[in-house]
Amino acid sequence: MKYPLKLHVNQRTYNLEVYPSxxxxxxxREELGLTGTKEGCSTGNCGACTVIMNGMSVKSCLxxxxxxxxxxxxxxxxxxxxxxxxxxxxxxxDKQAVQCGYCTPGMxxxxxxxxxxxxxxxxxxxxxxxxxxxxxxxxxxxxxxAVLDAAEKIGQ
Amino acid sequence: xSELNVVGKSVKRYDALEKVTGKAPFVYDMxxxxxxxxxxxxxxxxxxxxxKIDTTEAEKLPGVVGILTAADLPKTNHGAxxxxxxxxxxxxxxxxxxxxxAVAAESEDIAQEALTLIDVEYEELPGVFDPEIAMQTNPPSxxxxxxxxxxxxxxxxxxxxxxxxxxxxxxKIRHGNLEAGFQQADVVIxxxxxxxxxxxxxxxxxxxxxxAEVNGDITVWTSAQTIYGIKQxxxxxxxxxxxxxxxxxxxxxxxxxxxxxxxxxxxxVGLAMKTRRPVRFAFTREEVFTSASVRHPSVIYVKDGxxxxxxxxxxxxxxxxxxxxxxxxxxxxxRNASFGAVGTYKVPNFKLDSYGVYTNLPIGGAFRGFGxxxxxxxxxxxxxxxxxxxxxxxxxxxxxxxxxxxxxxVSGETTHSYGTKECLEKVVEEIGYNQPKGESKGPWKRGRGxxxxxxxxxxxxxxxAIIKLHDDGYVExxxxxxxxxxxxxxxxxxxxxxxxxxxxxxxxxxxxDTLITPYDQGSISSxxxxxxxxxVRLACEDAKRQLFKQAAKKLEAPPEKLETANGxxxxxxxxxRSIAFGDLFIPTMFASGKVLKQGAELxxxxxxxxxxxxxxxxxxQGTRVVAFYIHGATGAEVEVNEETGEVRVIKxxxxxxxxxxxxxELCEQQIEGGIGMGIGAALYEEMAFDNxxxxxxxxxxxxxxxxxxIPGPSNVKSFIVEANHPDGPFGAKxxxxxxxxxxxxxxxxAINDAVGIRLGxxxxxxxxxxxxxSRKKA
Numbered sequence: 001m002k003y004p005l006k007l008h009v010n011q012r013t014y015n016l017e018v019y020p021s022x023x024x025x026x027x028x029r030e031e032l033g034l035t036g037t038k039e040g041c042s043t044g045n046c047g048a049c050t051v052i053m054n055g056m057s058v059k060s061c062l063x064x065x066x067x068x069x070x071x072x073x074x075x076x077x078x079x080x081x082x083x084x085x086x087x088x089x090x091x092x093x094d095k096q097a098v099q100c101g102y103c104t105p106g107m108x109x110x111x112x113x114x115x116x117x118x119x120x121x122x123x124x125x126x127x128x129x130x131x132x133x134x135x136x137x138x139x140x141x142x143x144x145x146a147v148l149d150a151a152e153k154i155g156q
Numbered sequence: 157x158s159e160l161n162v163v164g165k166s167v168k169r170y171d172a173l174e175k176v177t178g179k180a181p182f183v184y185d186m187x188x189x190x191x192x193x194x195x196x197x198x199x200x201x202x203x204x205x206x207x208k209i210d211t212t213e214a215e216k217l218p219g220v221v222g223i224l225t226a227a228d229l230p231k232t233n234h235g236a237x238x239x240x241x242x243x244x245x246x247x248x249x250x251x252x253x254x255x256x257x258a259v260a261a262e263s264e265d266i267a268q269e270a271l272t273l274i275d276v277e278y279e280e281l282p283g284v285f286d287p288e289i290a291m292q293t294n295p296p297s298x299x300x301x302x303x304x305x306x307x308x309x310x311x312x313x314x315x316x317x318x319x320x321x322x323x324x325x326x327x328k329i330r331h332g333n334l335e336a337g338f339q340q341a342d343v344v345i346x347x348x349x350x351x352x353x354x355x356x357x358x359x360x361x362x363x364x365x366x367x368a369e370v371n372g373d374i375t376v377w378t379s380a381q382t383i384y385g386i387k388q389x390x391x392x393x394x395x396x397x398x399x400x401x402x403x404x405x406x407x408x409x410x411x412x413x414x415x416x417x418x419x420x421x422x423x424x425v426g427l428a429m430k431t432r433r434p435v436r437f438a439f440t441r442e443e444v445f446t447s448a449s450v451r452h453p454s455v456i457y458v459k460d461g462x463x464x465x466x467x468x469x470x471x472x473x474x475x476x477x478x479x480x481x482x483x484x485x486x487x488x489x490x491r492n493a494s495f496g497a498v499g500t501y502k503v504p505n506f507k508l509d510s511y512g513v514y515t516n517l518p519i520g521g522a523f524r525g526f527g528x529x530x531x532x533x534x535x536x537x538x539x540x541x542x543x544x545x546x547x548x549x550x551x552x553x554x555x556x557x558x559x560x561x562x563x564x565x566v567s568g569e570t571t572h573s574y575g576t577k578e579c580l581e582k583v584v585e586e587i588g589y590n591q592p593k594g595e596s597k598g599p600w601k602r603g604r605g606x607x608x609x610x611x612x613x614x615x616x617x618x619x620x621a622i623i624k625l626h627d628d629g630y631v632e633x634x635x636x637x638x639x640x641x642x643x644x645x646x647x648x649x650x651x652x653x654x655x656x657x658x659x660x661x662x663x664x665x666x667x668x669d670t671l672i673t674p675y676d677q678g679s680i681s682s683x684x685x686x687x688x689x690x691x692v693r694l695a696c697e698d699a700k701r702q703l704f705k706q707a708a709k710k711l712e713a714p715p716e717k718l719e720t721a722n723g724x725x726x727x728x729x730x731x732x733r734s735i736a737f738g739d740l741f742i743p744t745m746f747a748s749g750k751v752l753k754q755g756a757e758l759x760x761x762x763x764x765x766x767x768x769x770x771x772x773x774x775x776x777q778g779t780r781v782v783a784f785y786i787h788g789a790t791g792a793e794v795e796v797n798e799e800t801g802e803v804r805v806i807k808x809x810x811x812x813x814x815x816x817x818x819x820x821e822l823c824e825q826q827i828e829g830g831i832g833m834g835i836g837a838a839l840y841e842e843m844a845f846d847n848x849x850x851x852x853x854x855x856x857x858x859x860x861x862x863x864x865x866i867p868g869p870s871n872v873k874s875f876i877v878e879a880n881h882p883d884g885p886f887g888a889k890x891x892x893x894x895x896x897x898x899x900x901x902x903x904x905x906a907i908n909d910a911v912g913i914r915l916g917x918x919x920x921x922x923x924x925x926x927x928x929x930s931r932k933k934a
Contacts, residue, residue: 035185036178045855076178100641101175102359102409131720139832
C-alpha cells in the first residue's frame with residue numbers, strides 16, 4: 001500500500017504517494033527525475049547519493065522516503081541558483097576536480113554541508129569532512145583543493 | 157615545432173559543467189517509458205553441472221514478463237580473443253555468480269522476488285581455486301574440457317600447453333643465453349611474490365538498457381569503455397549482423413579496465429528481444445564484485461643473476477595469473493603482463509614464461525595496468541632484495557641497470573622515448589630520499605622508498621576520427637573514444653582546436669554512438685591520446701585539404717598557400733586575404749540553412765593504424781611489439797606502527813613520462829588518481845573467498861581508500877616529464893595506467909626503510925605487516 005508523502009526538494013513542493021519500502025534516493029531519481037543524485041552501493045558507504053536534508057548531509061539510500069516527509073531537501077540540481085553556479089561548482093571546474101563525474105554530485109553536497117558548518121576548514125578538516133564519499137578516479141587531491149578554493153571565495 | 161595555442165594548455169574539462177550540475181548523462185540514470193527491470197539468478201556453486209532449470213512458478217508471478225536462459229540464446233560463446241564464455245551458463249557453471257536465469261519484470265522488486273521462485277538443480281564438481289594447483293598436469297578439475305575447440309583471435313593467437321589442461325595461454329620471451337648469463341653471475345637471488353584479486357569499484361556499477369526496434373534492430377545504451385568491442389561481442393553472443401546492432405555510450409562512471417566485456421548488455425538485449433519492451437539491467441554493488449571482471453591475482457617467481465657491482469646478467473621470470481572461470485581480456489593480459497619485465501631494465505640474458513590459468517573464481521580481465529602491476533611489483537621488490545644482498549643503495553642499483561635510449565630491450569625492440577632516468581632523479585629529489593628521516597613518534601616509525609614503473613600500450617591497434625566543419629566556423633569531432641573520466645573528449649578537442657587554430661570552445665565533440673561515430677578500439681591500454689589523437693590529426697588534415705580546395709578559387713591562391721584560424725581560411729602571410737568557412741556555403745531558398753555547392757559537407761576522415769611486427773612465438777622477439785612505453789617513478793613516505801602493523805602514507809610524489817602533456821592538469825589528474833588507486837592496491841584491497849564465494853562484496857568489508865587514507869594536496873606532488881615520442885600526436889604517448897604500478901613497490905620500500913621488513917605479498921595489510929614484524933622480533 002502506498003502512503004502520501006510531501007517532499008520539499010530544491011524549493012519546490014511535491015505531493016507523492018510512495019511505498020514504505022522506497023528510499024529517498026529512488027524517489028528522487030525515479031519519481032522526480034532528479035538523477036543528479038547517484039546510486040553507487042545502497043549500503044551508505046559510497047556517498048554518491050548524498051543530499052542535504054534540513055541542513056544535514058545524508059546518504060539518501062539510507063533514508064526511507066517517508067522519513068523525509070515535510071523535510072527540506074537540497075540536491076545537486078538545486079545547488080546553482082538563477083543560472084549562477086555555486087562557488088563549489090565553479091571551483092570543481094576551475095581546480096579540475098572532476099573526472100568520471102559519478103561521485104561529483106554527492107561530493108558537492110557533502111562539501112556544501114561541510115562549508116555550511118565550517119566556513120574556513122583546514123586541509124585536514126576537508127579530508128575528514130569528505131571521507132564518507134568515495135571517489136575512485138581522483139585520489140581526492142583536486143577535490144580537496146577545490147573545496148578549499150570555494151571556501152576562500154565564499155569568505156570574500 | 158611551431159608555437160602551440162591549445163595543446164599543452166590546461167584548458168578546463170569539456171565535460172565539467174555537465175558533471176557539476178548533475179546533468180551529465182549516465183546509463184545508470186536511464187529509465188525509458190514502458191521499461192522492464194531485469195534481475196539475474198546466479199550460480200551458488202563454484203563448479204557444477206546444471207541438471208535442470210524450472211521456472212514455472214516464477215512465470216506465474218504477476219508482473220513477470222519474460223524469463224531468459226541459455227536455451228533462448230544461440231549456443232555461441234564470446235570473448236576478447238579466446239572465445240570461451242557463454243552469455244548465460246550452458247549445462248555447466250564455473251564460478252559463484254555466473255548468470256543462469258534472467259527475469260524481466262514490471263518492477264525491480266518483482267524481478268527480485270521471481271528469482272526466489274526459480275528452481276535450479278545442480279550436480280557439484282570439484283572446484284579449483286589455487287592457480288598453481290590448477291596448472292598441474294592432473295588438476296582436480298579440467299574447467300574447460302573443450303578448450304582446444306574454441307575459436308580465437310587470429311591477430312594474437314593464444315598458445316596452449318599439452319601438459320597443463322587448465323592453461324589458456326602461455327607466453328614466452330627468450331633473449332640472450334640464460335644459462336651462460338647465470339654462469340657469469342656472482343650471486344643468484346630467487347624470490348616468490350604474490351598479488352591479490354582486486355575489484356575496479358567503478359562508482360557507476362555496470363548497466364545496460366536495451367531496446368528491440370520493430371524492424372529487428374537493437375539499440376543498447378551501456379556504461380562501457382570499448383564501444384566497438386561491446387558491439388562485436390554482442391554480435392558474437394547473439395549471432396547478429398553488425399548493422400543490426402547500435403551501441404550508445406554516454407558518460408561512463410569509471411572504467412579502469414572493468415567495462416570492456418558484455419556483463420549486462422547481452423542479457424538486457426536477450427530479454428528485450430523476448431519481451432519486445434525496453435529492458436534495464438543494472439548490477440548491484442554486490443554483483444560488481446561477484447560477476448564483473450577483476451584484477452588477476454598472481455604468483456610470480458623471479459630468479460636473477462647479478463655481478464657483485466649490481467649489474468644484472470640474467471633474469472628468469474615465471475608469471476602465473478589466476479584467470480578465473482573464463483579468459484575474457486585475460487588471454488591478452490597473459491602476454492602483455494610480460495612487458496612489465498621488458499620496459500625498464502637492461503638484461504642481457506632473459507627468459508620469461510607467463511601463464512593464464514583457469515580456476516573457479518571470478519573472471520580475471522583488464523584492470524588499469526593490465527598485468528604490469530603484478531609483474532612490476534615482483535621486479536621492483538626483487539631489485540630491492542638484490543640491493544639488500546649486495547649492500548648497494550636501491551636507487552643506485554636501479555641507475556646501474558636502466559635501459560638507455562637506442563638500446564635493444566629483451567623483446568628485441570629499440571628503446572626510445574625513455575624518460576625513466578629523469579623521472580627517477582626527480583622523485584629522488586622531491587621525496588627527499590637522501591634527507592634525514594622524520595622523527596618517530598612513539599610506535600610510529602618513518603621511512604621513504606621509491607618504485608619504478610613502465611606500461612606499454614598495445615599494438616597493432618587502430619582508431620578513426622571524423623571532422624565536420626560548420627558554416628559558423630565550429631569544428632565538429634566525431635569519435636568513439638569513450639569518456640570514462642580520463643578526459644578523452646577534452647584532449648581530443650584540444651588536438652582538433654590546435655589543428656584548426658581555433659579556441660578550444662569552438663570544437664564540438666560528438667561521441668559514443670556506433671550509428672554515427674567511427675571505429676575505435678576503445679579506451680584501454682592508455683591508448684586514446686596517442687591513437688585516437690593521431691586519427692584526429694589526420695582527419696583534420698583531410699578536412700583542411702578539402703577546405704583549402706574550396707577556398708582556393710575564392711581567394712585566388714593555390715591550396716598549399718592557405719592556412720586556417722578562427723573559422724576562416726587565410727592566404728599565408730596575407731592577413732587581409734581571408735574567407736570565413738560560412739562564406740563557402742551558399743544560402744538556400746527560404747530560411748532553410750546553407751549548403752556547399754559541391755561535396756555536400758566539409759568532412760575529413762582518417763584511420764590511424766598502429767603497426768606491430770608479429771613477434772616470434774617461441775622467443776617473443778619483434779621489432780615493434782608495443783605502440784610505446786610510459787615510464788615513471790613514485791616516491792612514498794610512510795609511517796609504520798611497530799606495535800599494530802598499521803601503515804599510513806604521509807607523502808607521495810610521482811614523476812611520469814607521457815611523451816607530451818596535451819593538457820598538463822589532466823595528466824596531473826591521472827597521476828594523483830593513480831597514486832590513490834595504487835595506495836588501495838598496496839595497503840588494503842583484496843577480495844576474500846570461501847569455496848569460491850566472495851566474502852567481502854561490499855564497501856564495508858572491501859576497503860577502498862577515502863580522503864583520509866590518501867595524503868592531501870600539500871603532500872601529493874605530480875611531475876610531468878616529456879620524452880617526446882616520434883609517432884605520437886605532438887609527441888604524446890599516454891599516462892592513464894602507469895602511476896598505479898609504481899605505488900606498491902614504493903610503499904614496500906618505504907616500509908622497509910621504516911621498520912626493516914621486506915614484504916612480497918600485496919596488499920601489505922596491517923595483518924601482513926604485523927606478522928612480518930613479529931617474525932623479525934622472533
